Structure formats: structure tokens, C-alpha cells
Amino acid sequence: MNYQRIIEDLYRTILREPDTGSVAAYIPELSAVDPDKFGIYLTTVENENFGTGDCHELFSIQSIAKVLSLSLAYNMLGGELWKRVGVEPSGSAFNSLVQLEYDAGIPRNPFINAGAIVICDILQSLLQDPKNDLLQFIREVSGLPGLDYSPEIAASERSQGYRNMALIHFIKSFGNIQNDIEPVIDLYFHLCSIRMSCAQLTRTFLFLANNGRDTRTGQAILNMSQTKRINAIMQTCGFYDEAGEFAYTVGLPGKSGVGGGIVAVHPNKYCIAVWSPRLNRKGNSQRGMWFLEQFTTETQLSIF
Amino acid sequence: MNYQRIIEDLYRTILREPDTGSVAAYIPELSAVDPDKFGIYLTTVENENFGTGDCHELFSIQSIAKVLSLSLAYNMLGGELWKRVGVEPSGSAFNSLVQLEYDAGIPRNPFINAGAIVICDILQSLLQDPKNDLLQFIREVSGLPGLDYSPEIAASERSQGYRNMALIHFIKSFGNIQNDIEPVIDLYFHLCSIRMSCAQLTRTFLFLANNGRDTRTGQAILNMSQTKRINAIMQTCGFYDEAGEFAYTVGLPGKSGVGGGIVAVHPNKYCIAVWSPRLNRKGNSQRGMWFLEQFTTETQLSIF
Amino acid sequence: MNYQRIIEDLYRTILREPDTGSVAAYIPELSAVDPDKFGIYLTTVENENFGTGDCHELFSIQSIAKVLSLSLAYNMLGGELWKRVGVEPSGSAFNSLVQLEYDAGIPRNPFINAGAIVICDILQSLLQDPKNDLLQFIREVSGLPGLDYSPEIAASERSQGYRNMALIHFIKSFGNIQNDIEPVIDLYFHLCSIRMSCAQLTRTFLFLANNGRDTRTGQAILNMSQTKRINAIMQTCGFYDEAGEFAYTVGLPGKSGVGGGIVAVHPNKYCIAVWSPRLNRKGNSQRGMWFLEQFTTETQLSIF
């Protein structure tokens, strides 16, 4: 498969179409980004790399990082995790409180904000030095020892984070936050502040295409069963209430972020990352969605 | 892979565990079934067959048939279909009216009752002799010329079908039913009345594992893209509000019915059907779910 | 109190203001009405009468009639009635199915469509010849022996009644409709088809201002306790999800209809009826609401 040619062809095709999305504007760190940025990167499980456009430029990966916090918590806690958070798609917006009220504080899945906050609470209980230990884990998985939280983004997120503060207080009112609110929400805001490039993203998430193992060291980050399960959750819950649409049009497990990034995984084949800041009305990268749909059509590679 | 041995081993293991589910009792045709029935059948895309237990006994496939009506409507109407029904998981019970009210009569997906009824309305508009033509299509796909609707089950469904009558009137109040109510709901109740065995089910649904082509005649029932998309919808929406759980534990696209049947598809590999009448509290076959979870664990074959 | 002068002054004042509402258009019998019609009538418990404008012209009283069916059912069944329908405001639209789903088929109150349908089911069980007996009751209460159902309006309502058909099937699916659907919904559509003038309305509903007794014959239609309770329900539930607004601005128990009529009661003082076909966005008569607000301000007469 000539991935490089396909990627470049689609990249040019999509650049010619007007981008009808709009950039997330709730914090300056997102609204200040050049909205025309567009990068694509693909890494195969054989460690071959293909990319184009702004694929080496750092951007705020936002919710994509929730896959990493979940991986660490799942690895440490195992199936017990699922007493605290579900695995069902939410059927409503990413920051809805309605579902929490009906389900008495158990978030529908670990990728909506409520669920990611509960995962942070679990890590807060499990880790010695949570903020540092989580960062260390991400550095190891990504092979990027210099990777760090962005204090500016974390502070901006917090300053606009009334909805997330509402979520964590609401969940705690049901007893599903076990630590004090402050360190947990601080961990959450820092998690969302990480910046990576498309090339770094595929490198970081490639273990999910490789049965949980680092393709270069062979080291297991998750076991095979855990890996399949995280992929399944990305498939059904990775795109807020557009998860079905993504499964339908793209057919790969993946996770998007409000910064315009999307990571998708083809088990046993590759990890692909796309970045374009303008979002469709569901909050997922407009061009990113277009690219991945056409890419899987073109390559006839989807898990279905 | 020694499918026969794995199937038989798991069959025996599961038979030893007490079945904590309960049989659907809303119509006599379902409540009268021996609750201890348990059958499994697997057919590979190379037309190899493996099975055990009550795998050749007929049972009411109920909602599993919705995949067939969707296949026919999608084949005839193409992407226009998705203006009338969504592809997102519902996040609530299979017969909920709440979502319809918020979404102004557009069902979340074609597998909840509301969505399947809209598909019947589409077929009612597209087909010359809808009830007969749909049956003919199912006979062809299944290679079972003697297959027929069960008038008894259809009549029983209708006699208890107040919720479905509420759904169709409600959808029509939003303008998303275009024909008279009577023939559409009659088509729907007949669709749900079909009976098959596990062996017949795998034979019928094998095309979904084979890129849309009949494995014996090579004839295309759906094109490759359509097939992938139906698989994607089964993955995200095939198990009511347990779709995420099924993706998480089993990792295959599939569809369940209230009669205790489950069909699942491993693209490019096989189709598998399980039948055991007792349902878990989400309305899916208890033993069927257990079997498929252990089967994909044992074979290490899931799409993730 | 010079009611006649106050009524006429306000009538002229309001006629000068542009009417921002819009006429209900879902059936021809409503949409064909001259939207500029405006009538007011007031009858005191001493049988004094005051009126102006189109106060003697017949119009479709629609949901206002639900107070009469409730009165008859409550009189016959007593407190048992409240096992089948609640007395709480609905907090959502008059024909919402959402609440029914959460409350398992028990309508929140007898004035939303769902509740009025349950009341019709109760009358269907209690009366010998329900449609005729209900009409007879209304004739007696109103002192209008020639009053009749409008077959045209009833037929029109039915032809557009998908939402109501959805409601009755939905309620029956929960077991809270005990008769066959057809006669019950037929009774409901006929109930909504009655036509009266403002002058006839005040005459009919005056017993609610008079502790349940006919002001001319002294005969008890309801006892005092029942009367107070129906007034209380009109106060909290008589205006769909604008009940609080009506209590807040007008301060009298009342009931509105989609034909543009409003009846309100000042216990021990008077009954007042207003008719103006254009509705505000909550479905209540725009000019009717304005008039009643200013009337109770002007007269300083509210129950609060």
C-alpha cells in the first residue's frame, strides 16, 4: 500500500475544499492557532512512517490524552475500574450532566469529561505523586522524555472550567469522587494541557495497534485483552455523540480532541493522526473527519 | 483454528453455570420456548461449518431480522436513507420515545424499534408488493426458499404492540412516516416474526463477513462500502444500550433479538450465531453474551 | 366594581396594540377563523353579566372542555381518580411523551393531553353511553340543551391526531388505558370539538366560582371540596408550561384552549372568559393573557 501517495493526494484534495468548521475559541491557546494548519502522519506497526503538511508541529491534543490516563488506570486497577465508569456511548454532549443525574454519578464512559475526571480521581488514589507519575508514564509511552504539561493551557482551561467544576462537584455529590476536588481537577486540567505533533501522536498510540506492545522495545504497556478493550471503547465512545458517524464513515477506533487532533488505530496495521483546528458542529475536526473517511475508503482498510 | 473443539468446550462449560437470565414473556410464542435451549453455529467465509447443541432448531429471530430489512433498504436507496434515520447509539432503551421527542422524529439508528419502523416505511414506498418482496429478498439472501413469516407470531406481536403503535404514530406526527400506518406496522410485525436456526442464521448473514458477497454464488448483496457500514452500525448500535459492553467484551459487530438469538460477524473470517432464550436485564441472551465473550477471548479473534 | 367599564376600556386598549401571536393552523376549523376576533364576558356569582366584542360568537373551546370531563369523572369516581393521573404541573409541553416514560404511564395532571385521555378512559368505563352521557352532562352544566359535538372538528382532530394516538397507545402499553383504544380516543376527539361563546363559557364554568353549585338552581355539580381541588389544579396546571406565568401575572385559576379561549375563575366572585385566536408561543391566547393580566391588575382582584 503506497500510504505516502494516498496521504498526499487526499491532503491536496481536501485543501482545495473550503473548510466549513470553526476553531474552538473558549481559551486563547486554542483560538490563537492558525486555523489553516493541516497535518497528517501514519506509522505502521513495522515502524514505517508517512506524513505530510504540518505533521511535525505541536498542538494541544486535549481529550486525546484521556486515552493515556485511561490506559494507566486500567493497567493498574484492572476490571475494578468499570465499577466507577461505564463503557457505553453517551448519546449526548461530551459535558452533559443529564446522564450523570439519571445514572447516579457513574459516567457513561471514560472519554466524556465526567468519565475522564473519575479516571483522574482513580489515578489520584493510586499514584504516589499523581501529576508527575502520570507525566512520566506518558513520556515513557511516547518515548518523549522532554514532553511536559503546558501550565498556560492548564491555567486557561481552569479559568474557563466552570462546567468541569460542576461535573466534579456533581459526581462527588454521588460519592464517585474519593479524593478532595482540588488535586483531582488539577490533574485533569494538566492532562488536557499536553501538546504533541501528529508524528508524536502516532508514535505514542502505536501500541494500541500492536496488541499493547511498544513496537520498538517490544515492552507491554497493556496486555492484549486490555488493548482490544480500549480500542473497543474508542470505537464506540471516542467521538462524543458522533461516535456512530465515525464508525460508520471511517470504521476505525479513534479519539478526537477539541484542539482539532484525531488519532485512529487500525489493529495490527498502523496508527494514524490528523490535525486541523476547525471543528464541525459536533466538536470534531472537520478536515480530519473528511480525511479519515476518504483515507479508509481509498485504502479499503477498515476494521469492518 | 479448531473452532469445533473450542465451541464444544465452551458450550459444556457454560451449560454448567446457572443461567441467571429470564425468558421474554410478552407473547406466548416466546414464553413457551424451552428456556434451556442452547445452540451455537459458525460458518467461515470458506463455507466451513461448525456447530453444537440446538443449532438446527428454529426460533424467533425477532430484531435480528432488522439487519436484513436495513440491507435491502440501504441497497435500494443508498445514502439518502440517512436523512430518515441516524447512525448513533441511542443511549437508552430500545423502545424509548424520549429520544424521538428531542430529535423531532428522527430515530437515532435503524436497530432501535423506531428506526426499524422507519426502514419499513421506506420499504413500503420502494417495493411493489412490500411484504412479499421483503420476504423474497430474505429467502434469496438466506438460500431458504421455504422461509416464511409466522402469522401467529406477527399476530401476537401486534396484540401486544402498543408501544410500537405509539412509536409509529409519534414518528408520523413528525412527518417521518410517509405511508399509512397500517401497512407499515404490518410489515414491521411480520419482519419480526421470522424464525431461523443458528445454522440458517450464519448462512444468511455470512455476506456481511464477506464484503457483501454471497460466499457460494459470489453474487453481491451489498457493495463493500455498504457492508462495512452495516457492520459499523451493528458494532455501535446492535445491542440496545449494551452495545458498548458487547464491543468491549466481545469485540465483533453483531445483532441480538429478544428471542435469545445473537448473530456476530468477524469480517473476512466468519459469521457466528448463538441461541439461548434467557435474557440478561438489558434484553440480550445471557448465555449468548457469555459464550461470545469467552469465544473471542479463547480464539484471540476480535476486530480490535 | 364597574366591571363593564373596565372590560371595555381594556378591550379598546388591547385592540390598539398589535397582536403578535399566531393562529393554530393544524386543522382547517381553527385556521379559518378570523384572527382578529376578540370577545370578553364576565358573570358574577350573583348572575350579573358584563361583556364586549365578539362575546356571543361561537368558537372551538378545545382543551377548556377538559375541565368538564374531569368534573364529571371526579364527581363519579372520587379520590380514586388520582391513582390514574397526577395533580402536578408537567414542566413540559402539553403533548410531551417524555414525562409519561419516566412516570410509567401516569400522566402528570388531567389537563395535559395524556391526562385528559386517561379521564376519557375512566368515563368510558363509568358511563353507559359515554359519548352521549358526557354531552348530556355538559348540556346540564351549561344550561344549553342544544349544545352538541362538532363532527367536522372531531374528524379534523382525528385526521391530525397522530400525537394523541401515540399518547394513548403509549399509555396503554403501561396498562393505564383499560378500554379499547378506539372508543376512548373517539370520546376524546369529540370532547375537544365542542363550540361555545364567551357568554356560554362563563355561564358553564360559574359553578367553580360558586363552591360547586349552579348559581341559578342552587344544584350541586361538585361538592365544595371537589370544587376547590379542581380550581387548585386549574391554578397549577391549566396553562401547559405557562401555568406559573399565568399564576404570576393573572393570579386566578383558569384553563386555556388552542382555539384561543381562556376561562378563569375568581372563587366566590365571578367567572370570566376571553377569546382571541392568535396564540403566544406557549399556545395560550396572546390577547387573552394580556387582557386577564391587566384586568386583575386594574381590579386588584386576584386570589393572592
Next chain:
Amino acid sequence: MNYQRIIEDLYRTILREPDTGSVAAYIPELSAVDPDKFGIYLTTVENENFGTGDCHELFSIQSIAKVLSLSLAYNMLGGELWKRVGVEPSGSAFNSLVQLEYDAGIPRNPFINAGAIVICDILQSLLQDPKNDLLQFIREVSGLPGLDYSPEIAASERSQGYRNMALIHFIKSFGNIQNDIEPVIDLYFHLCSIRMSCAQLTRTFLFLANNGRDTRTGQAILNMSQTKRINAIMQTCGFYDEAGEFAYTVGLPGKSGVGGGIVAVHPNKYCIAVWSPRLNRKGNSQRGMWFLEQFTTETQLSIF
């Protein structure tokens, strides 16, 4: 009317019936109260007083105080207030977040927690020294210069106040809290911490039965129109989702608190207060509801 005899008779009758409610236990200050306390007090607009039982014992009036903060805010801001909070019954629990999500941060009414918090935000903007000025207002209205906040109750409320913290953050995320969260929620928790006896309550709330004027000084606390409107809101929204039930069985505007107190007003006649700590499952005093129902039946005095 021999109020004293009726009150004493009903008091004895109700004491003989087992109290099936249960005391609010979420803070020690409420759970430590003797659950058998039962007091009743009535003050007429002619300043006659009647009472029995524990009518002079202080208890935590909790949400009853929300009528006072509303009165002050309404008096200062006038009709502008209703852009920030509605006047419709909520149709759901007193601390639900669901409605807020649908209505974009505008609470349904000023008596659910969300609404009372918005009122505190309004006072925070309007008053120089909000906590002190509000207290001063309540002291004046009640004629109790020694009345004070209970720092213990306020601190307890805060320590258990995750749901309220969720509410205020959620409302602020919609822009309907204009001040910093801390002083507003602090004002709210202090407001809820006030303690009064039944006798003090009737004295304090008597102005609502007297067209807004203090019965002893003749001074206007609210004007007549404002008074009627607050009574109307108490009528439709004063008892959480039991408001319709209270209107139906009691027929007076009123407000309850989780401490077991209820205040009700008969315009132009009297104010009555009841206290009994055990609550029914809707969160209103069990014996208080029983007493008021029987009292208005006995006296045949309701506003309907």
C-alpha cells in the same frame, strides 16, 4: 373562627397517628433534632395569635428563607429579576441539574436551589455588604433584631454542599452567575442557616398575607402587586415537585424547608407555620402536610 380550638384538636389527632416520615440526615444540625417535635402557630392580619406544641422552639428554617431573599431582590430589582430566573414549577427534584441544561442556565423558579443561588448572585451585585445587609433586612421584616446566621449550620451545609457547588458552577458556565462563586455560595449557605420558631415565622411572613405591609407598623415591605406575585410563585413552586399536591390538598401559597418547617399564607386573613422534622418522600414535613390539609378542610378556608 375558633382557630385555637381547631389547631389544638388537629394537633392531638395527628400526634396519635404514627409519623411515617424520616428526618433529613445530611448534616448533624438536622439529624440531631428530636424527630417528635411538633409545633403550630397562626397569626392573623389583625395580629391575633394562636399556637400549640413546640411553637416557640427554634429550628432550621432552611429553604423557607428563600422567600425572604427573593422578596429583597424583587423589591430592589423589580421585573428585571425574571430575566435571570423563571416562575414555572420545575417538574423535577429541587436540586436537579437536568432542567438547567435544557434551559441554558436559567433556573425554572427562584425556590429550587439553582434559582435561590441566582437570587443570591443578584443580591451580591446589588448590596454593599451582602451577607450583613440581607441579615439586616430579615431582622427588620421579622422584627427580631437578635436574629443571626448559624455559622455551624452554614459550615455543615458547605461541607455537604457538593450538589449546590455543582449547580453554581454549572449556572456560571452559562453566564448566569455574575460574581465570583465564593461569596455567592457563601451567602447562599448562610441564608439557609437561619433558625426561627413557628411563632417567629408567622410574624415574619405575615406581610405576605397583608398586601406587603407590616401589620404593626403599616410599613410596605413589598407593594401589593409584588406581594401577589410572590404568593403566586409560592403557590406554584413552593413545594418542589409536590407543589400541585399542596395546592390540591391545602389550597394556600406556602413554602417548606428540609428542616421540617412549612409556612403558608391566606391572603387578607392569616399566616400559619408548622414544624415537624420528619419528611415525606418528597422532602416536605409529613405531619406539617397532614395538619395543613386538615386545617383548611376544617376551616373551609382556602384561596380556591
